[in-house]
Amino acid sequence: MKFDLHTHHFRCGHADGTIRDYVEAAVSAGLQAIGISDHTPYFGEKAEQAFPAIAMGKSEIANYVEEVLQLKKEYEGKIDVLLGIESDYFPEHFETYRKVLSNYPFDYIIGSVHSVGGVSIFNKNRWKKLNDKQHIEVKEEYYRLIQDSARSGLFQFLGHIDAMKGNYPAFSDIPAERMMDETLQVIAEHGVAIEINTSGKTKLSGGWYPSDSILERACHFGVDVTFGSDAHKPSRVADELNQVAARLKEIGFKEWVYFKNKEKISVPL
Template sequence: MLTDYHNHLERGTLTLEYLKQFTKVAQQKEIEEFGISEHAYHFYQTKDILSNPWVEERRYYDMAEYYQLFQQAWNEDINVKMSIEMDYTPGKHAEMKKFIDAYPFDYVIGSIHWVGDFGIDLAEFRKEWDRRDTNEVYTKYFDQVVTLAESNMFDIIGHLDLVKIFKYVPKDEEFLLEQYERAASALANSKTCVEISTAGLRKPVGELYPDKRLLKLCHDKGVPIVLSSDAHVPEHVGADYEQAVKLAKEVGYKTIMTFNRGERSEVELG
């Protein structure tokens, strides 16, 4: 079986017509488990969780409208999972939990895009990398990976080592492996799965998330996986999946997780 649980409608519309463009590609690529996980910051209901000037310019959805879209899809027997990709925000655990519990998500993705006021993966902030100490950014990033896992609020952690997106990577390999080790250990003690994401192949870093060494640590510690493309346009659904499946099998994975209303099941990797 194949999954694609991390996809976004934000470049189009929250309409059944646009959603069907995504599910059609998933069907063509024999992806049995497909989900939409819109960025939580787009919704008015998350204003008390994450708010900064960049985010506020992009807050334009209402959760009622989002939920209605899935109900329309399900009424037409379209096989699509309802999810959200939430920016894990330190100090906002109560607010995040209240939001997550308010809706019947099939699964919830937690991701880290912000280190304080630094949008680590945003083109607008790219020059900021040259002004900052890479090791310090990585330490703070993986601090959040650890506390995200410890919160046990999320079913999946998105693009686990997104911090490498612009090819800023610590030169000290021992330091880097220490960050990987503490991330994998924290995830192993949580319910959180790791996604193998092909999105990194379409970014400056030009490689899958996560790094093979990090994924191997996750495998050896018993952390389950899902497959994701992080498609923001229909044609990217299931993109480069042969590479994702190859990496999964190389480090030893034979199964992936599927989700239905928060309940997970282990199935054979396709």
């Protein structure tokens, strides 16, 4: 079975195309399921749309959900259109996010850490003037947040768990192996999956999130895996899906998972 659970569209302000464009791209790519998973609004902010170039406005989430549900009905029998959403993990606003998101019939919610210490993980300037000890502290805080997101019970899978390397490839070389193993164990214990996300190729790091070394450890600890292109334009739907499946088999995975009605469904690779 072929699927892609991570896609965006124009509402977030930094992606191209309509939801229908992504569904049609998935049909053309021969997928059996396509997940629509745009960024949640910033529910922790007072403004209607606090960051127009990053996430949709609060009033748009109902329109988003309605549109996906309509397309789900329209394409029934042709492709399974899944209602997802990508939610930031902000500990201080977590209950607000949980309460709002509980109002909608999501097939799954992706939990992603995009900010550490109030600074974007993709901001390469954050690393300037930090010594070796501070580099380790930042990396460990990133993984503490990922651990907490896994424990939260809100998310079916976690997005791009080493994406902090995106615009700072040296992130991968910061020593924190113990923390990485601890994080994967927490993820496995709480039955949360991680995605192989092929959007790393659009950043300075290139390649996929997470790295092969992390995937090898994930396999060792019994972490479930899923696939997401993190497409911000329809042409990237299912990007490198077959290559990812082949690599997972080489690492030792036998199956991967997708989600419907928040139920985990395992399918052979």
